[in-house]
Amino acid sequence: MLKKVPLRISGVDLFLRLFQIATAVVIIYALYNTATAARYSAGSWATLVFAGLAQGSIYALIALGYTLVYGILLMINFAHGEVYMAGALSTVFLAEYFARSGFLNANPILAILLLILFAALISMIVALLLERIAYRPLRNAPRLIPLITAIGASFTLQYTFRGLFGSQFRSYPAVSVLQGSWNVFGFSVPIVQLVVFFAAVALMAALYWYVERTKAGKAMRAVSEDKDVARLMGINIDKVIVTTFALGGALAGAAGVFNGLFRPQGVFFLMGFFPGIKAFTAAVLGGIGNIPGAMIGGLLLGLIESLGPNLILEGLGIPSANQLKDAIAFTVLVLILIFRPQGILGERLSDKKA
Amino acid sequence: MQTKMNWIVILRYGLIGGVVALYFSMIGMVEAFSLRNLVGTILNLGNILLFGGMLAAGYMAVRQHEGAPFAKKVLAGLLAGAVAALVPILLIVGDQNLALRPIFVNVTPAIIRTLTFGREGAAGFLILTLVSAGVGLLAALYHSLPPRFRSPIGKAIAWTLILAIFSELVIQILRNLSATALSSLLFTGNSFKPAAAIGLLILLTALFFFQEWRHTRHLSADPVATEKTKRARLRTRVIQFILLGAFLLAAPYIVGSFLSQVLFEIGRYVLLGLGLNIVVGYAGLLDLGYVAFFAFGAYTMAILTTTTALNPSPGVFNFWLALPIAVVVGVLFGLILGFPVLRMRGDYLAIVTLGFGEIIRILALSDWLAPIMGGAQGVLSIPVPSLFGIDFRGPERMYYLVLFGSLLAAFISVRLRDSRLGRQWMAMREDEDVAEAMGINLVQTKLLAFAIGAGFSALGGAIFAARLNTIFPHSFNLLISVNALSLIIVGGMGSIPGVIVGAIALVGLPELLRQFQEYRLLMYGIVLIVMMLVRPEGFLPTDIIKRELHRSDAPDQPNVEIQA
Numbered sequence: 018m019l020k021k022v023p024l025r026i027s028g029v030d031l032f033l034r035l036f037q038i039a040t041a042v043v044i045i046y047a048l049y050n051t052a053t054a055a056r057y058s059a060g061s062w063a064t065l066v067f068a069g070l071a072q073g074s075i076y077a078l079i080a081l082g083y084t085l086v087y088g089i090l091l092m093i094n095f096a097h098g099e100v101y102m103a104g105a106l107s108t109v110f111l112a113e114y115f116a117r118s119g120f121l122n123a124n125p126i127l128a129i130l131l132l133i134l135f136a137a138l139i140s141m142i143v144a145l146l147l148e149r150i151a152y153r154p155l156r157n158a159p160r161l162i163p164l165i166t167a168i169g170a171s172f173t174l175q176y177t178f179r180g181l182f183g184s185q186f187r188s189y190p191a192v193s194v195l196q197g198s199w200n201v202f203g204f205s206v207p208i209v210q211l212v213v214f215f216a217a218v219a220l221m222a223a224l225y226w227y228v229e230r231t232k233a234g235k236a237m238r239a240v241s242e243d244k245d246v247a248r249l250m251g252i253n254i255d256k257v258i259v260t261t262f263a264l265g266g267a268l269a270g271a272a273g274v275f276n277g278l279f280r281p282q283g284v285f286f287l288m289g290f291f292p293g294i295k296a297f298t299a300a301v302l303g304g305i306g307n308i309p310g311a312m313i314g315g316l317l318l319g320l321i322e323s324l325g326p327n328l329i330l331e332g333l334g335i336p337s338a339n340q341l342k343d344a345i346a347f348t349v350l351v352l353i354l355i356f357r358p359q360g361i362l363g364e365r366l367s368d369k370k371a
Numbered sequence: 372m373q374t375k376m377n378w379i380v381i382l383r384y385g386l387i388g389g390v391v392a393l394y395f396s397m398i399g400m401v402e403a404f405s406l407r408n409l410v411g412t413i414l415n416l417g418n419i420l421l422f423g424g425m426l427a428a429g430y431m432a433v434r435q436h437e438g439a440p441f442a443k444k445v446l447a448g449l450l451a452g453a454v455a456a457l458v459p460i461l462l463i464v465g466d467q468n469l470a471l472r473p474i475f476v477n478v479t480p481a482i483i484r485t486l487t488f489g490r491e492g493a494a495g496f497l498i499l500t501l502v503s504a505g506v507g508l509l510a511a512l513y514h515s516l517p518p519r520f521r522s523p524i525g526k527a528i529a530w531t532l533i534l535a536i537f538s539e540l541v542i543q544i545l546r547n548l549s550a551t552a553l554s555s556l557l558f559t560g561n562s563f564k565p566a567a568a569i570g571l572l573i574l575l576t577a578l579f580f581f582q583e584w585r586h587t588r589h590l591s592a593d594p595v596a597t598e599k600t601k602r603a604r605l606r607t608r609v610i611q612f613i614l615l616g617a618f619l620l621a622a623p624y625i626v627g628s629f630l631s632q633v634l635f636e637i638g639r640y641v642l643l644g645l646g647l648n649i650v651v652g653y654a655g656l657l658d659l660g661y662v663a664f665f666a667f668g669a670y671t672m673a674i675l676t677t678t679t680a681l682n683p684s685p686g687v688f689n690f691w692l693a694l695p696i697a698v699v700v701g702v703l704f705g706l707i708l709g710f711p712v713l714r715m716r717g718d719y720l721a722i723v724t725l726g727f728g729e730i731i732r733i734l735a736l737s738d739w740l741a742p743i744m745g746g747a748q749g750v751l752s753i754p755v756p757s758l759f760g761i762d763f764r765g766p767e768r769m770y771y772l773v774l775f776g777s778l779l780a781a782f783i784s785v786r787l788r789d790s791r792l793g794r795q796w797m798a799m800r801e802d803e804d805v806a807e808a809m810g811i812n813l814v815q816t817k818l819l820a821f822a823i824g825a826g827f828s829a830l831g832g833a834i835f836a837a838r839l840n841t842i843f844p845h846s847f848n849l850l851i852s853v854n855a856l857s858l859i860i861v862g863g864m865g866s867i868p869g870v871i872v873g874a875i876a877l878v879g880l881p882e883l884l885r886q887f888q889e890y891r892l893l894m895y896g897i898v899l900i901v902m903m904l905v906r907p908e909g910f911l912p913t914d915i916i917k918r919e920l921h922r923s924d925a926p927d928q929p930n931v932e933i934q935a
Binding site: 160174181294 | 726856896904
């Protein structure tokens with residue numbers, strides 16, 4: 018029999034527990050205030066929810082890229098936001114061309130599919146170049162080193178695209194079919210939000226099927242489980258890593274086009290930074306390395322970000338709460354990492370992994 | 372020994388060189404840099420960028436033919452250069468046949484003219500191919516030199532180019548030393564006179580050759596002399612030290628106002644870098660939100676010395692009184708922000724601290740805290756510090772403040788490194804679990820690292836606020852953290868001279884090349900990647916880090932992963 022070890026509570030644990038309770042109290046207080054104030058109608062909450070879901074599905078697509086790479090290489094591809102930017106920014110020109118030639122409005126489904134394919138292709142190429150030039154030579158280096166390379170790659174990509182396409186803001190052309198709104202459960206929802214949401218969910222389902230049901234997906238899961246054993250089983254590790262980067266890049270490119278449909282303005286060379294960090298937050302929220310986790314985390318983060326300012330910050334009496342929207346995502350990230358670093362769906366990571 | 376031609380290698384390196392040339396052309400760097408003449412109007416920085424890749428391609432192709440006869444080496448160089456020209460030719464053809472210009476902003480008539488040397492049609496392609504084959508040939512000739520001559524010539528070329536690139540600085544210093552005759556002998560405008568460049572090249576080659584010759588003779592000298600040389604070396608060390616000290620004290624008056632500003636910037640980043648070096652370099656805690664403490668220092672100084680809602684009577688605090696308070700505030704926030712992240716490691720810590728930095732910036736920007744922190748307008752009219760009636764106005768005088776701050780920080784860093792705490796940090800950096808098992812209190816050790824690093828950063832921030840007299844939330848973006856981190860990495864983690872070298876290389880040099888400001892961050896990124904690939908331990912590494920990063924080179928350590 019093992020001797021029972023007396024329970025020891027360290028100061029740090031105590032402090033973190035108190036902090037946790039304080040956070041919960043503040044959030045409940047804010048929710049109570051908002052609920053009693055009843056400043057917004059159900060319709061305006063619904064608007065926020067649907068916008069949040071559309072935005073969240075875009076985060077989820079980008080988050081999948083982080084999660085896939087992390088699952089296999091245990092590294093955070095800090096430059097993934099730039100992979101997303103590469104697809105979104107390059108495709109603007111094709112979209113403008115389609116719009117000028119009338120193809121976009123004459124044949125919207127085919128045109129949008131082509132745009133998605135093009136963006137996915139560009140992002141995939143960028144992701145593969147990134148892997149080949151910046152990450153592959155450093156696979157055995159101490160973990161700090163690829164992270165720093167990734168920061169460098171992030172700057173290089175941003176300013177390369179600035180050099181190529183200039184620094185002005187561009188915007189995606191409007192697609193006439195996607196204007197207007199549909200009636201969902203008695204709320205009017207912009208069509209574009211529904212389309213983006215369902216298209217993103219379809220892509221995620223396809224990815225899930227690929228990873229769970231195909232042989233290549235099985236190889237991927239094997240490599241993420243144990244690289245050395247996978248190699249002994251005859252799996253070509255390099256090929257799997259390349260596939261992973263390609264998949265993550267393609268999804269990020271698709272997310273770039275969805276973002277262009279959902280929020281046409283603001284396409285420029287620095288557009289990848291915030292979505293990149295937020296998608297990372299989403300991946301951590303769901304449990305990094307976990308594919309369904311990234312999807313759920315993305316949607317949840319979209320909702321939190323969309324509802325947070327009105328639901329919580331206004332409840333605390335903070336003026337012009339929408340300015341703090343970006344801070345919400347970071348606060349969520351910090352809180353998640355402090356209280357549940359394994360995320361919603363993640364398993365407890367061993368110290369070597371965390 | 373390989374004497375057969377390796378066509379694949381020639382093709383591959385040629386294409387890589389061509390792609391590099393195409394890349395620099397398409398992002399506009401060649402065009403922007405071609406405004407900067409280096410030698411007369413014959414050679415400009417754009418040429419270097421355009422043909423540098425081809426030169427490297429030729430050199431790499433020739434290197435694969437080590438031991439081949441001279442003629443084959445020459446052929447390899449020529450061919451690699453010619454192949455490299457094909458890629459930019461594609462751009463020219465594309466420009467003529469497709470509408471590239473509305474999409475790629477930097478595909479302009481000027482760059483096409485640079486590429487074709489102003490000729491139309493096939494003549495343009497021919498001359499580009501010939502020039503780039505010629506560049507490949509140069510690489511082959513250089514490689515065929517006996518090694519005894521190769522290295523002095525290479526060094527001499529490099530130094531001449533460096534002098535040419537920083538000619539403005541050289542001219543400025545010559546002027547302040549009232550040696551204008553020398554400067555007008557060497558330069559026209561700010562580029563070398565061709566004759567002067569050639570003369571300098573020959574002079575430097577002779578100098579480096581002589582140096583190497585003396586060095587080899589030294590190695591074969593008898594061992595009795597070593598005691599004497601050791602003492603002589605100590606003496607030169609002391610003399611160097613005194614000269615350096617004298618230069619640091621007199622610097623603003625030698626280099627003038629603009630360069631004093633550059634020195635101030637370097638000093639500010641040395642201060643930041645030394646602080647971050649404690650957190651990252653000693654304790655191994657990757658902190659990307661370091662700018663937050665810089666902001667705390669700056670805002671504390673700003674709020675205490677100006678009239679704000681928090682502080683209706685600003686007369687109470689002058690700069691000297693606010694400075695220690697700013698540092699204390701920084702230390703306190705270091706503890707507060709350090710506490711929640713005690714359980715995190717590596718990448719997670721990096722992202723959470725990045726999140727902290729951004730939260731602080733967004734809060735400083737918001738209307739919510741605007742009554743205290745000034746919101747988007749920032750805090751204006753922070754008073755100029757003064758001591759014994761002397762105002763620290765302008766970069767020349769603020770330089771002394773930041774110099775003093777950095778020296779203090781360097782002294783504290785050295786003393787901490789060799790202290791018990793420093794050893795605890797390094798033990799923790801190597802392995803947290805083992806360190807804890809050895810009886811190190813991780814909570815205390817980590818918090819001290821965060822707090823002391825934050826204190827340095829806050830000191831830098833307070834001085835920064837006093838120098839600018841105005842602070843905006845936008846001054847405190849992620850870039851400052853990234854700059855500070857990069858300079859530590861480039862200099863060598865945990866190494867104090869490394870921080871200084873890193874600050875000069877990453878902050879000082881770009882300030883001097885301000886006309887290329889647009890491409891500064893691009894070059895930054897490239898430097899970070901290349902540095903990590905080629906020399907991850909930095910320019911001036913500490914012994915421990917150097918050994919750690921080259922562990923896989925040691926024969927007794929089996930390399931588990933197979934590198935592609």
